[in-house]
Amino acid sequence: MDDILLPLYNVHIDDKPSIRTVYISNLIFSLIIVLILLQSNDIEQNPGPNSSRYSYQNIQIAGINVNSLRYKTDLIHSELGECDVICVSETKLKANVGSTDLVMPNFHNPDLFRKDRSTDGGGGILIYVRDSLHCKRRSDLEIAELESVCVEITTQTGRFLVVCFYRPPNAPVTSLDHFENLLDNVIDTDKNVILLGDLNIDLLKASPTSRISRICERYGIENVVKEPTRITSSTATLLDPIYMNNLSLLRNSMVLPSFCSDHSPTLIEINFSTARQKAYSKVVYDYESGDYASANMYLQRKNWNECFKNVHDINKINGLINQEVHHVMDTYIPKKKVLVRPRDKPWITTSIKVKMRKRNRAYKKAKSRNLISDWKKFKELRNEVIDLVREAKRQYLINLHNSLVDKSIPPGKWWRIAKSVCKFKNKESQNSPIKVNGEILIHPIEKATAINDYFCSISRFDTEPQLPNVPPLAPYELSDIVITEQDVIDHFQILNINKPAGPDKLPPKFLKAIFPSLVTPLTFIFNKSLQSGIVPSDWKLANVSAIYKGKGDQDNVSNYRPISLVLDPHDLHLQGYEWRGQIFIDNRLIFGMHSSPQACQRTTNAVSYMLWKSNIHTINYVDDFGGVSDNQNAEHDYNFVLELFQRTGLEVSKEKCLPPTKVLTFLGKE
Known part of the structure; x- marks a missing residue:
């Protein structure tokens, strides 16, 4: 280190250094600091956060007078779809226009924040709010005399109100009294307020003593739009203001080109943030053009016995198999890297x-x-x-x-x-924020972690259930299982190639094409798992989607159910299977292939489902022991089913790779 720094210390600087000398000196000093830090060996050479497909960005709010919304939703979505809130005035909608004609992807149901004029079919207000934002209608703040819709939006850093209004051009000056009444309601909430709409008053000509200027001064609001919003060949007027009572929230404001009416959209960015999905790179494989003959030849030449020699850790064995399969896929399947822009509209070229x-x-x-x-x-x-x-x-x-x-x-x-x-959709969006201990979670990783923790917590019983002491009627024992290569081949033949890849990123379509070369290593690892009593950790992972049950508050984690995206044989449902003429029951199916058991939802019809497949006939008796929200009922149902099976001659397997257990493995957590 001294050898590096010594020549740098001897730089001569004049009493009156030139700009170039000062620049070089600063550069050398910066280099010295960097070298010292790197020499300390306690910092990253390339620090920074891990890459993520999501990032926090400022919330964008847009306002536009569309002069009839019907048949223009595609245009609005194409031009303003990146915004988080879109306030639409003069919608001119009638009651017979349903929400299916107005819905925009990734936004809440438009009927939630819609107000139509009931008399002449003119006017009208509608607010689109992105489904990743926590929001609610504040009808208590709206007034009947002025067309307006008020929405309260909650983020991790606070709450604010968005108010969309419309004042007709033929409205008398006294109609500003109603505008004042609206301001009375929203300003008194002591929240940050943003008002957008068509005031039909040219604010470029409004003097400081005008009625609208005095109203703004009285309520402490200011218009942040400074350009004309309606421009013709002969006029330029500012009719569409955006009022704010806290200018410190403003990051940016602009007037966009008009695209569907003679009014230009207005847009602001505020300091409240939301999670947005970023563009990301993705590797796409062309499985139709794969060289499967060469892939199988490569795997068949592999000396698996030599690979597994002196390797006793089943996780390492599983890792070696996965490593070779991934190598084959990368080598013999054509692939290319594509840039995915998830927020792009698929029809916008x-x-x-x-x-x-x-x-x-x-x-x-x-x-x-x-x-x-x-x-x-x-x-x-x-x-x-x-x-x-x-x-x-x-x-x-x-x-x-x-x-x-x-x-x-x-x-x-x-x-x-x-x-x-x-346009079939659930009643509610699956992208809604989650509330945990009063905190609003909007980032997908935070929401997934919260739901994951909840699913793990409900999968445990407070006390271990006592199994009924009922002597078995059938003297069956399952003390030794040897899986043959033919058993593995039979499972490969029923593998559904239309299923997606699991956490190992190996699609069934590819696995089925190379299965003749995988029979030997898979037979080895299955028998190794049975003999050692250990299941590879990767087999306990599953891609799980949290699905809203359709009732209750959508921000409550208890109103979601876990749905496995891949039918996983390692899920801990109470199952039965037939092994070479004998029927057993257990909490886990032991084989590592996807057997696609049919689900039976309740205890009452548990015994009615049996799926006969290959040499193993899977019986999935119970999928939900009395409901996840009631552990006592779950324990009762569990004991009841075990007793029922034992009385009918089905024995609980005791000599298995894993004992009966009720702990759900979800995304690697138990």
């Missing part, structure tokens, strides 16, 4: 994005020069973009409809397409 940018440049040019020819060019491009977006969405839906008649499409994919086309 690159050419449409280019046309949008061209339209935006034309808008800036027309606004700065204010020439008739420039405005004409902008409107032509705007209409062209509208036509392109609508045609792209129409063609996208046609392609989805055509996919539904394809008989070769897997059932799961068919249902996903059908739900997308028909």
Whole structure:
């Protein structure tokens, strides 16, 4: 270290150093500091957070007068879909227009924050709120005399109110009294308030002594929009303000090019944050073009006995097998890296994005020069973009409809397409925030951890249930199991290739194509697991989705149920199986292949389901012991079923790789 620093100390600096000398000196000093830190060996050379597909970003709120919302939701979603809150005024909707015609992906049900005018079909308010935000309607703050909708949004750092309003152009000046009444209600809440809408008053001409200016001063609100929001060849007016009572929250404000009416959208960014999914890279394999002959040849030449020699840890054995299979997949299956933008609309192509940018440049040019020819060019491009977006969405839906008649499409994919086309959705979104101990969780990792902890907690009994002392009627013993290669082959043959990959990222479609070469190592590890009484840790992992039950508060973790995305033979349901003419029951199916047992939900019909497969006939007796919320009932049902099985001649297996257990393994946690 001294050899490095000594030449650096001898740099000569004049009494009046030049700018270049000072720059070099600062650079050398910085280098010295870096070298000292690196020499200390206690810091990372490349520090920084681990990469994540999600990040916290400022909440974006947009407002727009659409002059009739119907048939314009695709345009709004294409242009403003990145925003978290979209306040729409002058919707002109009637009661016969249902929510299915207004729904936008990844936003709450629009009927929750909608107010239609009941008289002449004009006016109307609707607020779109992203489904990852915790929100509720504050109808108690709204007033009947002024068209308005108020929504309270809660984040991890606080709460704020978003108010959308509409004042008709023919409204008398006295209508501002109603605007004051609305301000009385929302300002008195002592919350941060953001008001967006169409005031139909040109604020560019409003003097400090005007009625609207005095109202703003009295209530401590300020308009953050400083540009015209409605521009024609002869006029430029500011009709669509955004009022805030706390300007310290404001990060940015702007007026966007108009795209579906003669009003330009307004947008602000505020200091409240939300989790947004970022673009990420993904490796995609082309399994149809794989060289499976070479892959099998490579694995068949592998000396598995030599690989497993002197390796006694079953987790290391499992790791060696997975390592070789992944190597084969990477070597003999064509792959490419693609950039996934999860927030992009699937029908918005690159050419449409280019046309949008061209339209935006034309808008800036027309606004700065204010020439008739420039405005004409902008409107032509705007209409062209509208036509392109609508045609792209129409063609996208046609392609989805055509996919539904394809008989070769897997059932799961068919249902996903059908739900997308028909807009079948759960009553509530699955992306809603979770509340734990009064704290709002919005980041997907935080929500997954909270739900995971809850699922783990409910899978344990407070006390171990006492098994009934009933002598078995059938003198069966399961003291020795030897799995043959034919048993493994039989399971491979029933492997469903349409199922997704599990946590090991090995898709069944690929495994089934190379299964002749995997029979030997898998037979070895299955028998090793039985002999040692240890199950590889990776076999205890599963991809699990938390599904809302459809009742109760959606921010309550107890109102979700775990659904395994891959049918896992290691899930701890009470199961039975037949082994070479003898029937046994246990809490765990011992084999490492996906056997796809049929689920039987309640105790009353437990014995009615039996799935005969290959040499092993799986019986899944009970999936939910009395409901996860009641451990006493669960214990009672568990004992009842065991007693029932024993009285009918089914014995609980005692000589197994794992004893009967009720601990659920969820994402690696027990």
